[in-house]
Amino acid sequence: MSAPVSGWHPSGDEIRAARERIKPFVTATPLLRCDYLDRPGRRVFLKPENMQRTGSFKVRGAFNAMASLSPDEKAKGPITYSSGNHAQALVLAAREIGFTERGQAYPCTVFMPEDANPVKVERTKALGGEVIFAGRSTEDRKKAAHELAASSGRPVIPSYDDPRIICGQGTLGVEIMDQWMGMPSRTRRLGLVATPLGGGGLLGGTAAALRARGFGGRMVGVEPEAGNDTQQSLASGTRTEIPLPQTICDGLMSVIPGELTFPILQKSKVEVVSIGDAQVKSTAYWLLDVMKLLVEPSGAVAVAAWINGLIAESPEQSSDEILDVVLVLSGGNADPAAVASWKG
Amino acid sequence: MSAPVSGWHPSGDEIRAARERIKPFVTATPLLRCDYLDRPGRRVFLKPENMQRTGSFKVRGAFNAMASLSPDEKAKGPITYSSGNHAQALVLAAREIGFTERGQAYPCTVFMPEDANPVKVERTKALGGEVIFAGRSTEDRKKAAHELAASSGRPVIPSYDDPRIICGQGTLGVEIMDQWMGMPSRTRRLGLVATPLGGGGLLGGTAAALRARGFGGRMVGVEPEAGNDTQQSLASGTRTEIPLPQTICDGLMSVIPGELTFPILQKSKVEVVSIGDAQVKSTAYWLLDVMKLLVEPSGAVAVAAWINGLIAESPEQSSDEILDVVLVLSGGNADPAAVASWKG
Numbered sequence: 001m002s003a004p005v006s007g008w009h010p011s012g013d014e015i016r017a018a019r020e021r022i023k024p025f026v027t028a029t030p031l032l033r034c035d036y037l038d039r040p041g042r043r044v045f046l047k048p049e050n051m052q053r054t055g056s057f058k059v060r061g062a063f064n065a066m067a068s069l070s071p072d073e074k075a076k077g078p079i080t081y082s083s084g085n086h087a088q089a090l091v092l093a094a095r096e097i098g099f100t101e102r103g104q105a106y107p108c109t110v111f112m113p114e115d116a117n118p119v120k121v122e123r124t125k126a127l128g129g130e131v132i133f134a135g136r137s138t139e140d141r142k143k144a145a146h147e148l149a150a151s152s153g154r155p156v157i158p159s160y161d162d163p164r165i166i167c168g169q170g171t172l173g174v175e176i177m178d179q180w181m182g183m184p185s186r187t188r189r190l191g192l193v194a195t196p197l198g199g200g201g202l203l204g205g206t207a208a209a210l211r212a213r214g215f216g217g218r219m220v221g222v223e224p225e226a227g228n229d230t231q232q233s234l235a236s237g238t239r240t241e242i243p244l245p246q247t248i249c250d251g252l253m254s255v256i257p258g259e260l261t262f263p264i265l266q267k268s269k270v271e272v273v274s275i276g277d278a279q280v281k282s283t284a285y286w287l288l289d290v291m292k293l294l295v296e297p298s299g300a301v302a303v304a305a306w307i308n309g310l311i312a313e314s315p316e317q318s319s320d321e322i323l324d325v326v327l328v329l330s331g332g333n334a335d336p337a338a339v340a341s342w343k344g
Numbered sequence: 345m346s347a348p349v350s351g352w353h354p355s356g357d358e359i360r361a362a363r364e365r366i367k368p369f370v371t372a373t374p375l376l377r378c379d380y381l382d383r384p385g386r387r388v389f390l391k392p393e394n395m396q397r398t399g400s401f402k403v404r405g406a407f408n409a410m411a412s413l414s415p416d417e418k419a420k421g422p423i424t425y426s427s428g429n430h431a432q433a434l435v436l437a438a439r440e441i442g443f444t445e446r447g448q449a450y451p452c453t454v455f456m457p458e459d460a461n462p463v464k465v466e467r468t469k470a471l472g473g474e475v476i477f478a479g480r481s482t483e484d485r486k487k488a489a490h491e492l493a494a495s496s497g498r499p500v501i502p503s504y505d506d507p508r509i510i511c512g513q514g515t516l517g518v519e520i521m522d523q524w525m526g527m528p529s530r531t532r533r534l535g536l537v538a539t540p541l542g543g544g545g546l547l548g549g550t551a552a553a554l555r556a557r558g559f560g561g562r563m564v565g566v567e568p569e570a571g572n573d574t575q576q577s578l579a580s581g582t583r584t585e586i587p588l589p590q591t592i593c594d595g596l597m598s599v600i601p602g603e604l605t606f607p608i609l610q611k612s613k614v615e616v617v618s619i620g621d622a623q624v625k626s627t628a629y630w631l632l633d634v635m636k637l638l639v640e641p642s643g644a645v646a647v648a649a650w651i652n653g654l655i656a657e658s659p660e661q662s663s664d665e666i667l668d669v670v671l672v673l674s675g676g677n678a679d680p681a682a683v684a685s686w687k688g
Contacts, residue, residue, distance in 0.1 A: 030374035032395065050636040051376065285680070292394040292638040292676035332636035336629070336684035343681075 008163055009264055010205060012212030015170040022063040022171060025096055027052050031179040031326070036290060037303070039312055043187060044325045046303070047176055050295050050332025054127075056251075057172055057202055057330050058089035058159070064168030065157045066093035066106075074098070076154045077107030081134075081141035083116045084251050085331055086159035091129035109148065111141040119335075160201030161258035169202045173209025176326055190217050191323025194302040194311055196330045197221030197230055197272060198252035200261030206328070207268035217323070220311050221265070221272045222301040224249040228274040230257045230265065248277045251298030251331060273311055279304045284334070285342040296334035302327045352507055353608055354549060356556030359514040366407040366515060369440055371396050375523040375670070380634060381647070383656055387531060388669045390647070391520055394639050394676025398471075400595075401516055401546055401674050402433035402503070408512030409501045410437035410450075418442070420498045421451030425478075425485035427460045428595055429675055430503035435473035453492065455485040463679075504545030505602035513546045517553025520670055534561050535667025538646040538655055540674045541565030541574055541616060542596040544605030550672070551612035561667070564655050565609070565616045566645040568593040572618040574601045574609065592621045595642030595675060617655055623648045628678070629686040640678035646671045 029051050037044035049057040066078060074097070080090050087110040098106035109130045112121060121131055134144035142158075149156045159165065173193075180190055193210060197203045203221040210219065223231055227245030233256075241256040257265070265272075280297045283304035287295045295303075305311050306327055373395050381388035393401040410422060418441070424434050431454040442450035453474045456465060465475055478488035486502075493500045503509065517537075524534055537554060541547045547565040554563065567575055571589030577600075585600040601609070609616075624641045627648035631639045639647075649655050650671055 027377060030376070032374070033371060035397075048636075053379075055634075055636060288638055288680045290399075292392075292399065294632055294636040294638065336632045336680070337687075340680035340684040 006259060007263060008260060009267055010163065010167050010170055010208040012209065014167050015174055015205065015209045015212065018064040018167040019171040019174050021067045022060060022168060025063045025093070026059050028175060031176065031183070034291065037306060037327070041322050042191065042312065042325050043322060044306070044327060045180070046291070047172070047326055047328045048293055049172070050293060050299055050329050054085065054088045054092055055331055055333040056085035056089065056299070057169060058085040059092060060171050061165035061168030061201060062086065062089035062093040062157070063097070064171070065162065065164035066090065066097050068164045069155055073155045074101070074106050076152065077109065078157045079109045079111070079145050079149055079154050080157050080159065081111040081138070081145040082159050083112050083120060085333060087112070087120070087124050087129065088127060090157055091124055091127040095128050109154070111145045113137070113141060160199030161260045163260065165201050166205040166208075166260065166264065168205070170205030170209040172202065172328065173206035174213070176206070177210060177213045177215065180324065180326065187322045187324050189321065189323055190215060190326065192218040192220060192311065192325045193328070194220040194222060194305065194326070195328040196252060196298055196301045197223045198298070199254045199258050200230060200265055201258070202328075202330060203270060204261040204264035204268065207270050208264055211268050219268060219270045220302070221270050222305045222311075223272060223274045224252050224280070224301065225274040225276045227253055228272070229254055230262070231272040231274055233257050233262060234265065234272055248280060249298040249301060251296065252301065273305050275301050275304045275308065275310060279308050281342040282344045283307055284339050285344065287329070288339050293329065294332045294334060294336055294339060295329050296331045299329045299331040303329065350603060351607060352604060353611055354507065354511050354514055354552040356553065358511050359518055359549065359553045359556065362408040362511040363515040363518050365411045366404060366512060369397075369407045369437070370403050372519060375520065375527070378635065381650060381671070385666050386535065386656070386669050387666060388650070388671060389524070390635070391516070391670055391672045392637055393516070394637060394643055394673050398429065398432045398436055399675055399677040400429035400433065400643070401513060402429040403436060404515050405509035405512030405545060405549075406430065406433035406437040406501070407441070408515070409506065409508035410434065410441050412508045413499055417499045418445070418450050420496065421453065422501045423453045423455070423489050423493055423498050424501050424503065425455040425482070425489040426503050427456050427464060429677060431456070431464070431468050431473065432471060434501055435468055435471040439472050453498070455489045457481070457485060504543030505604045507604065509545050510549045510552075510604065510608065512549070514549030514553040516546065516672065517550035518557070520550070521554060521557045521559065524668065524670065531666045531668050533665065533667055534559060534670065536562040536564060536655065536669045537672070538564040538566060538649065538670070539672040540596060540642055540645045541567045542642070543598045543602050544574060544609055545602070546672070546674060547614060548605040548608035548612065551614050552608055555612050563612060563614045564646070565614050566649045566655075567616060567618045568596050568624070568645065569618040569620045571597055572616070573598055574606070575616040575618055577601050577606060578609065578616055592624060593642040593645060595640065596645065617649050619645050619648045619652065619654060623652050625686040626688045627651055628683050629688065631673070632683050637673065638676045638678060638680055638683060639673050640675050643673045643675040647673065
């Protein structure tokens with residue numbers, strides 16, 4: 001199940017199995033009512049994965065992938081290439097599952113670019129990860145990772161285009177639905193769920209999970225304007241590559257939708273909108289100042305799109321019915337001083 | 345019930361009634377597991393009232409007091425004297441209960457010092473409050489508020505030494521107990537609950553509520569070192585006045601425990617510890633950087649005391665039993681840039 005299988009679509013059962021697998025390790029982040037963001041006929045909830053372990057949703061996929069390895073693969077330890085949240089998440093998963101299963105961490109090797117953010121390098125090492133620097137492009141790192149894998153027999157766990165990762169991220173959809181169903185004050189219908197969109201692992205997994213649960217509302221992904229590869233690809237019906245985007249959303253800099261994730265997004269009937277960096281910055285400041293939540297730029301795009309009216313319907317579209325809206329905050333690994341400087 | 349009644353102790357029934365009264369208006373903030381703060385034999389939860397409406401727990405008491413007024417008192421509108429979170433909370437309560445009951449806000453007048461923080465003045469006005477500046481000391485403001493009350497027949501709602509306020513803040517204790525009881529992963533016993541301590545409304549109400557529910561664990565209040573009036577008073581057994589403290593914890597600058605709150609704290613068998621400003625600052629930065637939560641200095645004292653080992657027991661004290669600990673974050677109304685600058 002580790003090599004991309006074109007045409008694979010995550011089933012409700014697969015995602016539920018992932019959820020059981022990762023339950024002992026990940027935080028069930030709360031579903032927070034946010035009445036400041038309500039609009040006529042729409043009540044808003046936030047799903048703050050910035051408060052997740054390691055500060056992002058990435059632990060969901062990482063723990064699921066790690067727990068899915070064979071005993072031999074675990075003992076040898078996984079390899080990945082990432083300069084961001086996936087690296088820390090996988091190192092934590094190797095450590096924690098190792099502690100649980102044999103009383104000491106499983107090894108984990110991360111290939112990072114030579115110009116990687118020193119804070120992220122430090123945090124990855126602090127969790128016990130081995131960091132190897134390799135070139136500056138994603139291709140450089142990917143190549144180096146697969147060379148080591150070929151010579152060592154160790155498994156590579158990429159950051160999104162992998163069934164284990166997609167199912168792990170999909171646990172977010174199950175959790176949202178369970179929490180929303182359990183709200184005493186919920187309305188009759190969940191109308192819209194929006195998530196940030198980079199490679200498509202989070203959106204694809206969440207959409208597949210929600211659709212499998214019978215969710216008939218709108219499923220929206222939000223990309224940075226400069227990096228709207230999926231928006232373009234959905235419009236043209238085929239995976240479209242774009243130049244490396246310049247954007248403050250460093251977690252959403254994908255240049256082409258994943259081989260696995262793209263058909264999942266198509267089949268799940270997602271909509272995609274894009275948002276500018278200026279709006280993202282002011283939204284991140286607003287989330288800090290008013291909601292008291294530190295959210296990284298990539299993590300704030302869904303709220304930014306909502307605040308700026310890019311995904312709101314007119315209330316007339318559903319007459320008298322009040323619908324609930326869930327906006328996912330995907331991560332919080334930002335420099336507090338930077339976010340605090342984005343006061344409008 | 346509006347004038348201080350010496351010897352009054354809030355009953356479980358009074359606090360439950362307050363909870364029903366305020367339920368439509370306040371946020372049930374989540375109980376968050378925080379494994380970073382665990383110690384051997386102790387598992388930590390945070391109660392983030394920084395995410396409460398207006399950014400602090402003060403809305404609990406304010407909504408309860410406002411809802412307890414007679415129709416005539418409501419229509420005339422309450423008066424208070426406060427430069428901090430209580431002012432915004434009471435103005436919101438007057439507005440929201442007014443909207444619910446008659447389709448427009450009830451008036452609310454707040455006496456503030458001439459040197460009040462302009463941001464707090466602005467936010468109080470933005471919620472619809474009338475702000476009147478009166479002198480610089482609490483006594484000046486209190487005198488002016490009571491003069492207006494005498495001439496107008498309007499009720500004064502102080503910030504802590506009032507049964508309606510104490511019962512309202514006590515709803516936090518009921519909520520903590522209910523949420524903890526509902527946790528699938530809870531341990532058998534709640535061992536310790538700690539809150540910030542200024543005038544004693546939050547600690548007194550919460551302690552009374554928890555004791556009424558049979559809570560036999562440790563109940564701890566945390567004061568700033570420079571403003572430890574309650575610590576001194578409990579040690580001497582009598583309310584002791586101290587000079588106006590110099591501390592970064594601007595919400596905890598009480599100079600003497602309340603007439604009503606002090607006997608409640610005594611009867612509830614609370615312990616009090618104090619913490620220095622330097623530890624408070626580094627804790628606020630840690631909460632922002634790691635937990636992604638913006639917490640004001642006054643709101644961070646309980647976590648600061650825990651991190652610095654001031655309220656931790658040795659695990660030996662309870663042999664093999666693992667106990668749960670709840671630390672209350674009471675508010676988040678801080679300047680993000682200031683907190684972000686407190687990196688150690």
